Amino acid sequence: MVRIAQLLEQGQAWSRRVWSAARSTHVWDAVVGILAARLLARGKCYIAWQGRSLPRPERAETPLKLPLPLATDERSAEVQRRYFESADAARFRWTTGAPGFAETEDDLLAPFVETIVGPCLEIGCGEGNNLVRLLRCGSCVGVDLYPRKLYFAAAHLPEARFAAADATALPFRAAAFGSVFIRDLLHHVPAPDRVLVEAVRVLAPGGRFWLLEPNGRNPLVRLQAHLVAAEAGVLGSSTSSIVRLLSTLPLTRLEVRTLQPLPLRRMVLHYRFGLPALGQISAMRRMLAGIEWLASRTLPPSRWAYIAATAERADVG
Ligand SMILES: C[S@@+](CC[C@H](N)C(=O)[O-])C[C@H]1O[C@@H](n2cnc3c(N)ncnc32)[C@H](O)[C@@H]1O
Numbered sequence: 328m329v330r331i332a333q334l335l336e337q338g339q340a341w342s343r344r345v346w347s348a349a350r351s352t353h354v355w356d357a358v359v360g361i362l363a364a365r366l367l368a369r370g371k372c373y374i375a376w377q378g379r380s381l382p383r384p385e386r387a388e389t390p391l392k393l394p395l396p397l398a399t400d401e402r403s404a405e406v407q408r409r410y411f412e413s414a415d416a417a418r419f420r421w422t423t424g425a426p427g428f429a430e431t432e433d434d435l436l437a438p439f440v441e442t443i444v445g446p447c448l449e450i451g452c453g454e455g456n457n458l459v460r461l462l463r464c465g466s467c468v469g470v471d472l473y474p475r476k477l478y479f480a481a482a483h484l485p486e487a488r489f490a491a492a493d494a495t496a497l498p499f500r501a502a503a504f505g506s507v508f509i510r511d512l513l514h515h516v517p518a519p520d521r522v523l524v525e526a527v528r529v530l531a532p533g534g535r536f537w538l539l540e541p542n543g544r545n546p547l548v549r550l551q552a553h554l555v556a557a558e559a560g561v562l563g564s565s566t567s568s569i570v571r572l573l574s575t576l577p578l579t580r581l582e583v584r585t586l587q588p589l590p591l592r593r594m595v596l597h598y599r600f601g602l603p604a605l606g607q608i609s610a611m612r613r614m615l616a617g618i619e620w621l622a623s624r625t626l627p628p629s630r631w632a633y634i635a636a637t638a639e640r641a642d643v644g
Pocket of ligand 1: 411450451452453454456457470471472473476492493494495509510511512515516
């Protein structure tokens with residue numbers, strides 16, 4: 328009996344140790360590291376493409392013409408242009424229809440879609456991945472800097488309207504929109520504060536403002552920032568940096584929270600780096616969702632993947 332009691336006690340001590348290790352955020356960093364090695368092997372061609380900067384000589388004897396060194400601002404603008412100038416049809420299909428992943432996008436946007444007031448503007452709409460959902464609640468306009476993305480979006484979402492413009496100079500009158508939605512844009516632009524001033528200018532008094540930005544403190548988001556040059560800006564993104572940006576604007580009822588503790592389904596089922604076919608297996612979907620749930624119990628909310636800010640335009644008249 329004494330032996331059994333000792334064994335039970337030992338078992339409890341072990342389970343406490345395992346649980347406290349799982350609660351340590353370093354464990355999640357390690358899990359992400361292992362996944363990264365796996366994904367790196369799959370994605371290395373893509374990453375090599377991301378990093379290409381020098382022209383390749385056609386023949387060995389062709390002298391290599393080095394581009395003049397660019398100023399940091401110009402270089403980062405060039406990195407962004409290369410990353411965004413084309414439409415990514417595969418990404419559109421993945422975010423809007425891939426089993427196991429598209430539903431996580433539906434869940435992420437559901438709170439905003441439910442409270443939308445038309446007409447709604449998405450700034451930095453890309454191929455229209457979010458507009459697919461936003462359109463369910465009324466009329467929408469999408470703005471993006473790159474026309475090829477807009478041609479793609481217009482072909483797939485004929486009910487929406489589009490304008491090619493810089494987010495810091497929107498071609499709309501003040502107070503033209505009932506809602507403004509911005510996702511994954513601020514860390515790609517040199518002056519996020521100017522984007523937000525424009526967003527609030529075109530929002531009607533009482534209109535809904537919704538911002539979604541990746542959190543640079545999340546292990547998976549950090550990993551992406553290190554792998555993809557155009558995503559490096561996200562390392563400076565945190566709940567406090569977002570609050571700082573928004574607190575100077577004429578907004579009321581500002582609420583900032585974090586969502587998606589560890590978006591494993593985004594990573595494992597990724598259309599380019601991952602194995603999207605796994606999303607068709609319901610046991611796999613359940614397992615990934617289970618690990619994400621475990622992460623929600625252990626990773627502090629300050630390190631969850633998405634920062635979501637909601638607010639209303641103050642009536643400053
Ligand atoms: C990471 S993507 C996000 C796209 C979309 N919001 C989504 O969540 O799927 C960023 C988008 O912002 C656009 N963009 C980048 N700089 C911009 C600027 N200065 N003005 C307007 N759009 C811009 C890019 O072309 C790209 O479509």
